[in-house]
Amino acid sequence: MGAGEMSAFVAGLCVAALPLLAAGFWLGRRTARTRSLAGLGTPVEHATFETLHTASLAAPPLRAGLTEETARKAARRLRTLLGTDALCLTDHEAVLAWDGAGEHHRAQIVERVAGPLETGRGEAFRLTCEEPDCPLRWAVVAPLTVDDRVHGALVACAPGESAVLVRAAGEVARWVSVQLELADLDRSRTRLIEAEIKALRAQISPHFVFNSLAVIASFVRTDPERARELLLEFADFTRYSFRRHGDFTTLADELHAIDHYLALVRARFGDRLSVTLQIAPEVLPVTLPFLCLQPLVENAVKHGLEGRIVSAGGKCHIGITAQDAGAEALVVIEDDGAGMDPELLRRILAGEVGPSGGIGLGNVDERLRQVYGDDHGLVIETAVGAGMKITARLPKYQPGVHSGGRMPAER
Template identity: 85%
Template sequence: MSGFLAGLCVAVLPLLAAGFWLGRRTARPPGLGGLGTPVEHATFRTLHTASHAAPPLRAGLTEETARRAARRLRPLLGTDALCLTDGRRVLAWDGVGGHHREEIMERLAGPLDTGRGEAFRIGCESPGCPVRWAVVAPLTVDDRVHGALVACAPGESAVLVRAAAEVARFVSVQLELADLDRSRTRLIEAEIKALRAQISPHFVFNSLAVIASFVRTDPERARELLLEFADFTRYSFRRHGDFTTLADELHAVEHYLSLVRARFGDRLAVTLQIAPEVLPVALPFLCLQPLVENAVKHGLEGKKDACRIRITAQDAGAEALVVIEDDGAGMDPGLLRRILAGEDSPSGGIGLSNVDDRLRQVYGDDHGLVLETAPGAGMKITVRLPKYRPGVHSSGRLG
């Protein structure tokens, strides 16, 4: 919503300030009755139309999104025809005069190359075609021309030149937001790949070594551990979706812990206390396992006796509260702050900072990791997961 409002402020409001002809060429919006002045009605109509044109463009500039957007943008301009192009072809033409597509594209070479708007006459021998004049407004993102908006009318109009330029700015802002969305998705995917890459080769080798040690003495146990290893790696390297459910994430954690317990035996004691009602809650994929791995590593480090780890997931009203505690060596709080800030990255630290960054990106800064620790006092990690967040679904991507 914030991106749309930004685009609206940049592009639609200047149309209204310029005295754009929408109020003179369109009827009053239905449902408004006799309330308001003609200017107010034009404003409402413009905002309403723009709100419907923005969502398709947030998916980028394709034939389908251009077609859906053009259908909304043409009434915004009140022209007989409007087309959206990329750098090579007309993606969508709304209105009359579609036979001018090739001529329009031939005349776009200059505007697409320079990024400057242009207006020109169109020769047409068809007596029933009102298209005699066209205004070209380039669509630019980060100073690169991605295409053009072309508004066609029966005759010259200085107001249409200004209006087309402002609507093109609105479209450009939406395309820039679409680029940001794609960049965010690529960033999240890169971070997940980084987490996958952190699955320690030592963990893999140690797990396989433990499995091999049971092959002769306890074949059934070896088979169970091999299945645990296969399920854990299958989940960790899955390719669909940025989000998962708390149930699936905890299931992967159990596979991981089964392999660790097989290696360390009685040295590792784990307690899980999970409220069933929070199991469907969605969260970023591969979010809890790095935290549990951190608890195992630091819980066992420098200790000869058993390490106790406690994992709880509780219902906290509008949130699910996940807490991972260990009674290990703990850490200096100053070092921990530097790790989360990316200023220090000892073994295992990248996992903590990665998870913290992703939680903040998805839910906001007030939902980053809460860590409590001190030397010799173990560590407590708290994760607050909103039960409902627009765009966060376990079966899809953020959007």
């Protein structure tokens, strides 16, 4: 074999190794999940493990509520748990899933389940069947109740009467009910988060409205053209912040809103305020929670001009930077103003200090965490007298975040 062939062989090996590595990775993850319990403890303990394991497998689908899909996934596990020939889960109208033999009993079951679903009490009854070799002669109905309301029923079918099965079916039904209650809880938590996001939706501060109108009023006589322009800026900004569709916006739109905002602020403070922009155009289409940068800029303006109003000619400089950083956009807003005691800031962000401390930062931080996860909160560098630098990392893609739709993402 020549040197060329040898190296070609090595290259081929490298390429061939790729799918092998991928397959190995996948297999490893697969097998790691379902570790065998065999050989652990006494047979009784082993049986307990088995039961608990089966129950734990049935739990995840049920946590999504009672639908055909989840019932189908859970019914298989539940039948293993009960060890019966057939098991089905129903809601008020129909059989959601049937696992095991004798599916021709569906209609009959639906008929007989109506009673227990009404009363919420379990029942056992005999099944009539035309087919001679059908193993199902007897069925136990155990209702599934969530918050005292009957959601459906678990029906276990067996060849003959069995007190053990009645008891076991009752216990399993209770366990399933608990899972469904948890699913309900999950749903209310999602709703709560949505409501919270809605509540957190930044509002423009009333002070800003008053101040802007006052500034515009001051120009009406001296410079009507300027006043008209400012009024239009004000209209644009309020239109943006009052818009109703969508919780998300693009960085470009948010920057436009900041532009309108700064135009009004500049009208008030004149050339005491200077702004530097460094925007990488690649990140302009990034989707981000609505009005989550404007409060930061407002904060920077406030801090930058704080304590300088008295001293004539005190100038403030604000820098806004948006960088492209691979799969993320890095937005930095800094001012050279009064800064803040880091300890106080920590308490504000933790919600220990009242709204006067600065509701903007805490609100933005909380929304970013809810949308992108806890590692995407604001990073704030500050000290007294040293200005403030706020960094936000915005992923370019996050499941469920679209500037068009109204989709809160939950992680």
